[in-house]
Amino acid sequence: EAGVTQFPSHSVIEKGQTVTLRCDPISGHDNLYWYRRVMGKEIKFLLHFVKESKQDESGMPNNRFLAERTGGTYSTLKVQPAELEDSGVYFCASSLTGATESGKLFFGSGTQLSVL
Amino acid sequence: AQRVTQPEKLLSVFKGAPVELKCNYSYSGSPELFWYVQYSRQRLQLLLRHISRESIKGFTADLNKGETSFHLKKPFAQEEDSAMYYCAQGSGNTGKLIFGQGTTLQVKP
Numbered sequence: 001e002a003g004v005t006q007f008p009s010h011s012v013i014e015k016g017q018t019v020t021l022r023c024d025p026i027s028g029h030d031n032l033y034w035y036r037r038v039m040g041k042e043i044k045f046l047l048h049f050v051k052e053s054k055q056d057e058s059g060m061p062n063n064r065f066l067a068e069r070t071g072g073t074y075s076t077l078k079v080q081p082a083e084l085e086d087s088g089v090y091f092c093a094s095s096l097t098g099a100t101e102s103g104k105l106f107f108g109s110g111t112q113l114s115v116l
Numbered sequence: 117a118q119r120v121t122q123p124e125k126l127l128s129v130f131k132g133a134p135v136e137l138k139c140n141y142s143y144s145g146s147p148e149l150f151w152y153v154q155y156s157r158q159r160l161q162l163l164l165r166h167i168s169r170e171s172i173k174g175f176t177a178d179l180n181k182g183e184t185s186f187h188l189k190k191p192f193a194q195e196e197d198s199a200m201y202y203c204a205q206g207s208g209n210t211g212k213l214i215f216g217q218g219t220t221l222q223v224k225p
Binding site for chain 1: 120159160161162165202212213214215216217218
């Protein structure tokens with residue numbers, strides 16, 4: 001079974017540029033999450049999709065971040081324009097059920113974003 | 117706001133020594149708590165969850181509501197246990213997890 005796949009694995013951009021991160025969840029997983037780990041800090045929730053709908057986007061830092069999941073399959077997270085503080089590792093995770101009684105989220109390898 | 121605290125950034129022990137990775141949560145109800153682990157060059161993965169009261173790779177974690185803690189323990193550490201460990205708390209029934217800052221466990225030979 002293929003795991004959660006994220007592209008690219010690394011991205012180095014300049015401040016003000018745009019970057020789009022992609023996540024392919026495990027096939028059949030309706031729930032898709034984006035998390036972010038900024039250097040030295042905890043992994044923070046960004047948002048949660050159920051199929052193509054945004055279930056919870058309370059963790060999105062500001063309107064420079066836009067997440068989509070057209071068709072309920074893969075998801076993209078766009079940062080436009082990128083700022084220095086956006087640097088960090090962006091994780092995508094998927095799960096079959098959304099309930100935390102399982103707590104079993106399958107994580108991707110992450111995208112290391114560096115904004116210079 | 118719900119918060120998970122892991123007070124130690126780094127815990128270094130010798131092989132065979134007992135290990136306890138501390139985790140405290142802030143939630144007045146019945147929490148859903150988990151430990152995730154990330155080994156070097158691997159993905160973040162679920163290690164164990166309090167609801168199943170299981171022991172995985174020799175690790176156990178007991179929920180102490182009085183102390184609002186969910187410490188991860190292992191009686192005899194192995195070198196292959198070296199990794200980053202994250203304590204996490206479920207938030208509602210959405211699958212959203214709130215993570216602690218993580219503790220790096222270093223097991224020396």
